[in-house]
Amino acid sequence: MTDVNPTARPGPGRTDRRAELAAGLARVRSRIAAACAAAGRADSEVTMVAVTKTYPASDVLALAGLGVVDMGENRDQEAAGKAAEVAAAGAAPRWHFIGQLQRNKCRSVVRYADVVQSVDSVRLARALDVAALAGRDRPVDVLVQVSIDADPSRGGALPGSADPDAGLGAVAGAVAGAAGLRLAGLMAVAPLGWEPQRAFARLAEVAEAFRAAHPEAVALSAGMSGDLEAAIRHGATHVRVGSALLGMRSTLR
Ligand SMILES: *Cc1c(COP(=O)(O)O)cnc(C)c1O
Numbered sequence: 678m679t680d681v682n683p684t685a686r687p688g689p690g691r692t693d694r695r696a697e698l699a700a701g702l703a704r705v706r707s708r709i710a711a712a713c714a715a716a717g718r719a720d721s722e723v724t725m726v727a728v729t730k731t732y733p734a735s736d737v738l739a740l741a742g743l744g745v746v747d748m749g750e751n752r753d754q755e756a757a758g759k760a761a762e763v764a765a766a767g768a769a770p771r772w773h774f775i776g777q778l779q780r781n782k783c784r785s786v787v788r789y790a791d792v793v794q795s796v797d798s799v800r801l802a803r804a805l806d807v808a809a810l811a812g813r814d815r816p817v818d819v820l821v822q823v824s825i826d827a828d829p830s831r832g833g834a835l836p837g838s839a840d841p842d843a844g845l846g847a848v849a850g851a852v853a854g855a856a857g858l859r860l861a862g863l864m865a866v867a868p869l870g871w872e873p874q875r876a877f878a879r880l881a882e883v884a885e886a887f888r889a890a891h892p893e894a895v896a897l898s899a900g901m902s903g904d905l906e907a908a909i910r911h912g913a914t915h916v917r918v919g920s921a922l923l924g925m926r927s928t929l930r
Contacts (some may be wrong), residue, residue, distance in 0.1 A: 695739045701922040702743055705905075709916065712909035723909055726773050726898070728919030730755065731926045734762035740922075741768040749794075749917050751776025753785050760789035775864070775898075775917055777832055783808035787817055794820040794864040794898050794917075797834045799842045802851040802858065809857030819852045820864040820898050821845065823883055825876050833865065836883045845883070849891055862896025862914070863887055873904035877911035884912065 705725060713720040728749040729737050737748055737759065748770045750756035760772055774790040780801055786793065787808045796802050796819050809817045823845055824833030838844040853860045863884055867876035877899055884897050900908025902921035909916065920926060 694736070695742070698736065698739050698923065699743055701924070702740070702745065705918050705922050708905060708921075709909065712906040715906075716910045718909065722914060724915045726775070726915055726917045727922055728775065728901075728917050729759070729923065730776075730919065731928065732923050734759045734766070736923060737763050737770065738766055738768055741770050745770070747771050747773060747915075749773040749775045749919075753778070753782040757785050757789060764789075773917075778805075780804035784812055787812045790817065791815075792818040792820065792861070794915075795822045795832075796820070796852060797822040797824075797832050797843065797848060799847050799851040802848060802855060806855035806857040809855075813857075816857055816859040818861040818896075819858045820862050820896055821848050821852060821860070822864045822866075823880070824868075825865050825879050825883075826868040826871065828868065831868070836886070845887065846890070849887065849894075853891060853894075860891055860894045862894045862898070864898035864915075866901070867899075867904055867907075873900075873907035874910070877904075877907050877913070881911040 709723055709725060710720045713723060724747055726747040726749040727740050727745050730751050750772065763770065772790045773792040773794055774786050775794045778786060778795050778801060783805045793805060796805060805817060822833045824831065824835055827835055834845040834848040835843050836845045841847050849860060852858050865880050867873050880899055888895065896914050897912055898915035898917060899913040900916040902918050905916040905918065
């Protein structure tokens with residue numbers, strides 16, 4: 678008999694991918710544990726958000742099966758379909774929206790995302806609030822995205838700025854006063870060309886001042902595959918990890 682039964686071949690199947698993801702997860706978890714130990718923190722203080730952008734729903738399901746609860750996506754168009762597919766398969770991860778968000782996408786995002794990490798203007802906070810009140814029965818947790826280098830072209834609310842739409846104080850106040858939103862903390866991305874230690878040390882100062890005004894908003898989302906150790910050293914409570922967990926993406930996003 679020749680081997681013609683395609684189902685008999687091992688192929689690039691689910692088990693291989695699951696093993697790959699399990700190995701990636703073990704590596705990332707041990708990096709997080711080592712960084713926490715070095716910083717004198719408990720690893721229970723740091724939540725890993727698996728950034729599944731560009732990867733299929735089957736990977737989300739495999740990660741959920743491995744015990745990952747928090748998943749991150751940065752584009753509504755991709756995330757909405759993926760979240761529906763994952764829900765239809767019976768899994769219920771906590772979705773974090775981490776990308777630049779247009780106001781006309783808020784209605785879609787509040788249907789699946791329990792956390793939006795990328796609110797950086799008063800106008801966006803208001804649109805998200807309206808969408809949340811209309812489209813869900815619980816508030817959305819919001820992290821205000823802050824700009825570490827205060828470059829207004831790259832997004833992020835501006836610490837220390839009195840700008841009525843983009844100043845951090847104004848954005849945080851708008852979120853805190855919105856019935857459909859719950860102010861949970863801050864998020865940031867290290868600016869290109871900044872050494873991560875310097876970026877996250879600066880972020881820690883911003884976070885400290887922010888918590889003086891909003892003591893209940895303790896989440897600090899900082900650090901990705903390449904710089905999670907520096908972020909944990911400077912107080913990150915959430916790290917957003919894509920490529921170190923799932924593999925390199927073919928596109929730069
Ligand atoms: C893609 C992305 C990540 C994950 O980046 P990796 O380097 O793949 O870990 C984290 N945060 C944001 C905002 C992202 O867009």
